[in-house]
Amino acid sequence: MVSLCLEFLGAGTDTTSTAMQWIMANLVKYPHVQERIVEEIREMMGGDDNGEKKEVKEEDLHKLPYLKCVVLEGLRRHPPGHFVLPHAVTEDVVLNGYLVPKTGVVNFLVAEMGWDSRVWEDPMEFKPERFLKDETFDITGKKEIKMMPFGAGRRICPGYTLALLHLEYFVANLVWNFDWKVPEGGDVDLSETSEFTVVMTNPLK
Template sequence: MEIRKEVENVFIPLIQARIRYKDGEIVSYVDTLLNLELPEEKRKLTNEEIVSLCAEFLGAASDTTITALQWTMSCLVKYPAIQEKLYKEIAIARKSEEENRKKLITEEDIRKLSYLKAVILESLRMHPPSHFLLPHRLTKEMELNGYALPKNAIIYFMAREMGLDPNMWEDPMEFKPERFLMDDHREGETFDITGRREIKMMPFGVGRRVCPGYDFAMFHLEYFVANLIWCFEWKPVEGDDVDLTEEIDFTFTMKNPLRARISLRMI
């Protein structure tokens, strides 16, 4: 209750400030909540309900992204050859811009880095922050693969098992970013993580209810991983192998958090 009160003390003044200074030109997430009316109860949301939704919105975006970032960096420490290949791709992308070699990687640079995207996707395939997606309820009775499913049954989609399915992936337990460098069906296209063409993994869900922040998450993962590898060399602590054992928190995190020895690269 004390933590909840602290959250309200942070959010409610910001919500009230938005109400006072709303200009009508830019619609924010808070604006949509302020305009929302519950049809059955015929009322607006309370400040406390808006606080809960804002906290959920920000927490879901940051916690899952941070978790995915730690898993990705852990894999790059555990597999130094992959880290070196990624660094070389970044260096080549910067080679034609000598005056910018010491600057941080930008959004424009990221568009050129196909192996970076492959590393992120492979990390999400093996270590999605959530092993199963939010539950769904059936609106009518149906049959699926020979199983009779009653109306109102709760269905969970096991995102982790999909990413490790040997019927879908060759050597699913091996960390191989190269598998994402070329789409199996359409040469030259990037992997379709939203499931529009086919569903082989779904760390962000798929279809109409795909996570609205997946573009936001992918960009931040690519941005931070690229800059962390561009600026620093990451090595395991001597005598301390990177342990990829998982444990459940709000997301599936590392049971033994990453410990690494980093050194500044001579860029």
């Protein structure tokens, strides 16, 4: 019962809220990215409706490609979990010249995959535009694995579509209805601390 509660309450909520905080932190740190989302929403909405901003609804999200890029970039640069569950083999396996011994435990370094300079240009930079070049980017790993914040294959997180929906919906409405800025003389600290997920050492206030 405790394990089930941890899985549903922890893995199902903490990961999404952590990802959203990282995304918002980058939007504060890089206001030009935030402004581009606002302009995309304004164009989609047809203006501010005489100063009253309507809710960005679920059915609007598919019309906001740059918003989707921002969410993907947030998950690439700051995956909530830096590892997925470890795996083991039942017999010795040689993979690309490396021996994986029987019962040997294998961990997948999720964060390192998203930071691989052989795959990503300027991997430590927050550049949502990189995803505009690939409008059909496959986050499930069915075609190829460039990043795997939700795992991949048969054991991918069953709630990944809901997580993406929540992130796009909340980020869109937060930046549409509020201006997010650094206090005068302040800065956004993107250093990390490992808890149940990898969180901001100094979170937004």
